[in-house]
Amino acid sequence: MTTIANDRPVGSSGEIVLSFRNVSKRFGATLAVDNVSVDVVKGEIHALVGENGAGKSTLVRILAGDHVPDQGVIEVNGRQVRFRHPDEAMTHGVGFVHQIPAFVPSLSVTENLMLGLPFKFRRAGLIVWSSEHESARRTLASVGLSIDPRKPLELLRPHERQLVAVARAMKHGSRIIVLDEVSASLSEPEVRMLFEKIKDLREQDVAVIYVSHRLGEIFEIADRVTIMRDGKRIATHEMSSISRRQVVNEIVGRNAEDLFRPKQRLSKRRGEARLVVRNLGDEKLNDISFELYPGEIVGVSGLGASGRSRLLRILFGAQRASRGDIRIDGEPCRFRHASDALAAGVALVTEDRIADGFVPTLPIWQNVTLPWSASYRHRGFMQIKKEMRDAERHCRTVGVRMPSIMAQMTQLSGGNQQKAIFARWISASVRVLLLDEPTHGVDIHSKAQIYDIIRGLARDGCAILMASSELEEFEALCDRVLILRDAWIADEIAGSEINKDKILHALLA
Amino acid sequence: MSVNRESREDASSPQGAWGATWSTNNYDWGVLAPIIFFASLIIIFGALEPEIFLSRENVTSILNNGAVLAIMACGLTFVLAVGEFDLSVAAAASFGGALAAVLVTQTGAPFAVTALAVAAAGIAIGLLNGLLVTRFEIPALIVTIGVSSLLDGMTLWVTGNSVIFTGFTELFLWLGGWRIASIQAPVFYLVFIAVILAIVLRYTATGRHIYAAGGNRAASRMAGIRVERQVVLAFVVAGFLGAIAGLIYTARQGSLTPLFGTALLLPTFAAAFLGSVTLARRRFHILGTVIGVYLIETGTVGLLILGAPAYTQQLFAGAVLILATIGARYRRLAS
Numbered sequence: 001m002t003t004i005a006n007d008r009p010v011g012s013s014g015e016i017v018l019s020f021r022n023v024s025k026r027f028g029a030t031l032a033v034d035n036v037s038v039d040v041v042k043g044e045i046h047a048l049v050g051e052n053g054a055g056k057s058t059l060v061r062i063l064a065g066d067h068v069p070d071q072g073v074i075e076v077n078g079r080q081v082r083f084r085h086p087d088e089a090m091t092h093g094v095g096f097v098h099q100i101p102a103f104v105p106s107l108s109v110t111e112n113l114m115l116g117l118p119f120k121f122r123r124a125g126l127i128v129w130s131s132e133h134e135s136a137r138r139t140l141a142s143v144g145l146s147i148d149p150r151k152p153l154e155l156l157r158p159h160e161r162q163l164v165a166v167a168r169a170m171k172h173g174s175r176i177i178v179l180d181e182v183s184a185s186l187s188e189p190e191v192r193m194l195f196e197k198i199k200d201l202r203e204q205d206v207a208v209i210y211v212s213h214r215l216g217e218i219f220e221i222a223d224r225v226t227i228m229r230d231g232k233r234i235a236t237h238e239m240s241s242i243s244r245r246q247v248v249n250e251i252v253g254r255n256a257e258d259l260f261r262p263k264q265r266l267s268k269r270r271g272e273a274r275l276v277v278r279n280l281g282d283e284k285l286n287d288i289s290f291e292l293y294p295g296e297i298v299g300v301s302g303l304g305a306s307g308r309s310r311l312l313r314i315l316f317g318a319q320r321a322s323r324g325d326i327r328i329d330g331e332p333c334r335f336r337h338a339s340d341a342l343a344a345g346v347a348l349v350t351e352d353r354i355a356d357g358f359v360p361t362l363p364i365w366q367n368v369t370l371p372w373s374a375s376y377r378h379r380g381f382m383q384i385k386k387e388m389r390d391a392e393r394h395c396r397t398v399g400v401r402m403p404s405i406m407a408q409m410t411q412l413s414g415g416n417q418q419k420a421i422f423a424r425w426i427s428a429s430v431r432v433l434l435l436d437e438p439t440h441g442v443d444i445h446s447k448a449q450i451y452d453i454i455r456g457l458a459r460d461g462c463a464i465l466m467a468s469s470e471l472e473e474f475e476a477l478c479d480r481v482l483i484l485r486d487a488w489i490a491d492e493i494a495g496s497e498i499n500k501d502k503i504l505h506a507l508l509a
Numbered sequence: 510m511s512v513n514r515e516s517r518e519d520a521s522s523p524q525g526a527w528g529a530t531w532s533t534n535n536y537d538w539g540v541l542a543p544i545i546f547f548a549s550l551i552i553i554f555g556a557l558e559p560e561i562f563l564s565r566e567n568v569t570s571i572l573n574n575g576a577v578l579a580i581m582a583c584g585l586t587f588v589l590a591v592g593e594f595d596l597s598v599a600a601a602a603s604f605g606g607a608l609a610a611v612l613v614t615q616t617g618a619p620f621a622v623t624a625l626a627v628a629a630a631g632i633a634i635g636l637l638n639g640l641l642v643t644r645f646e647i648p649a650l651i652v653t654i655g656v657s658s659l660l661d662g663m664t665l666w667v668t669g670n671s672v673i674f675t676g677f678t679e680l681f682l683w684l685g686g687w688r689i690a691s692i693q694a695p696v697f698y699l700v701f702i703a704v705i706l707a708i709v710l711r712y713t714a715t716g717r718h719i720y721a722a723g724g725n726r727a728a729s730r731m732a733g734i735r736v737e738r739q740v741v742l743a744f745v746v747a748g749f750l751g752a753i754a755g756l757i758y759t760a761r762q763g764s765l766t767p768l769f770g771t772a773l774l775l776p777t778f779a780a781a782f783l784g785s786v787t788l789a790r791r792r793f794h795i796l797g798t799v800i801g802v803y804l805i806e807t808g809t810v811g812l813l814i815l816g817a818p819a820y821t822q823q824l825f826a827g828a829v830l831i832l833a834t835i836g837a838r839y840r841r842l843a844s
Binding site: 316318337338339341342343348350355356357358359360361362366370371373374376377380381382384424 | 708712713714717718720721723724725727728729730731732733734735791792
């Protein structure tokens, strides 16, 4: 019997079925997982918590074989393993259920359950569907689902799909099941039903790793919790011996070095509200109401898939809301397309600049002027010289380091790409600037520069709404932070109250 | 005029006329590979068969023969630039030619009416393709294969699947047959069309938006570009030019063979793909396409002169298409 590497040994039934030993994984400059050791014992629900980017998902993905660790080993039932594919994990009895389960929606539930498995019932080499469906029905019943397994999976409700994913993991005979943010897309009663099944799994001596943002859930079902921060395992506790307050404190931690400038409260509310949002909602957001004033930087914080991006995309017209009212300087707005938003002075810097931030086949200058290219028309022709001059000037203003304005965007570093994207809005008549993860994948130096750009825009009277998963960012920039929790703005933190600790407490409340 | 000056200034700036060619300070010599290939074809054929290959007749015949193909390929260039695919350009040419032939020989419609009808048919084909692709979000490949078949069926219907070679009016034949110093009318039509298209792609907001939409649709949409409009427009340009090319072809030949366009489909694509790696780094552009057409034409004619059998034409065009796409892929990986 191995000794348990965690802080506390777990009771007598503590047979270790899975252990991470000194696992590290580096991505470029960031150490995503830093020398982590965790043991998971048979028949426990082991929660894994931490803020965005704490390393939970990377750890899970290392287990699944999506990432190869730089260092350290994983042992399953005492044997060292290195999976190269989820299939291999399956055959070793490790099953995964992800936030959005991977299914083939058009196939039947039975076929999805058997995905990657050989069909058992055959006659003369042909599949005997009646027996397969019967077997699927029994498997589904074991997780409490009574649905027709012949149904196409796409007709199932979200929690039912989630349960099918659990059933699939069970069907493969998994003794270790990893549930990664499974409750994120489920409603309250659906979560409750799922929890009952998870507790059943524990009764069957299955080890469950439960990754979640929601502390409430963890205190409800977990036996032990491992807290991660900045890629490190901070601690592992028995749930019975720790308070919620302690867990939050360990998640937040203390940030030793403050890389960002002391807060400058340059931006101030001026005059009338620029953006007024009332009772905005759709299937994922509910009753969102807030105001945004000129010169103000307001943060939007939420955990996981809380709808931050969704909110910004709705305000920009890239996505429709089903209800609610948006006004800019008193004018009601119903944007049907991004061009309507731009015409009204609303701009968006998207989260994923590779996906929808810039056009890789156009040179830098054309990317900078892209939203305004039609305004460079003179008698039908583009005023290319003027365009290039403007682009060059804007790029210089925001400090893009580039070989030439004619160079390709792909020749720039991530930080400089992002600055070039900001250069679009620098002189434009932007009244409301929406920022979605403005410093995502950007080096620390560019980060500081981008903060300066944002502050500068606010100083010039732009109203800025910024969604971010980096809590320090709110501390460095924002006048107010809206807390997006349970699909609506549950809380608001303002002024000197804004700090990481406070925001996290509000998020986890 | 001032506009003209502006464009010339731009062409002389380091960015040059072909956008992506200049990366930073060093010229990307790879974009000259097709030109070098073209030149070596001329040198090889010229050395082997100087009397025939380099004769004035042969050179003008290559020019004349390539013109209709080049007009079709220019239209296709718009569709490829916006990031879509149009397999129906050839069927549009067949249909345009058939419609023109039938109207002229069987209804006695004046030329203006015939030309307008063919143009309208081409635009309608493009609208149909464009709207099916954007509104119903059907892959362009499927849409344009379907539309091709529809058009070929209609071509056979209006022509009764027979060759039309009598009853063309003098005017109609003259419009396809006039020449200056043995260079035929279609070449001048091509120059006119290609210049306009090249200017549109390069010096107008529309051209910019087409390239942007072809480069990254989501990012273009986020930058306020009406991506769907650019896609529809590109299909309309291709459909229109396809049908017009069919009309010009028929007028030049003075006869119509139903479904003549089918044989032009592959060379059209080969030319455009070759053009996308000519003087540019993976960018579909008009000059490149025209060069591509004449490279293929030259290679085909040269091989025929050397005594290669007729099917060599297909072999050559197929090989060029594959090599050009490999070249494009390699260039993308290298960059």
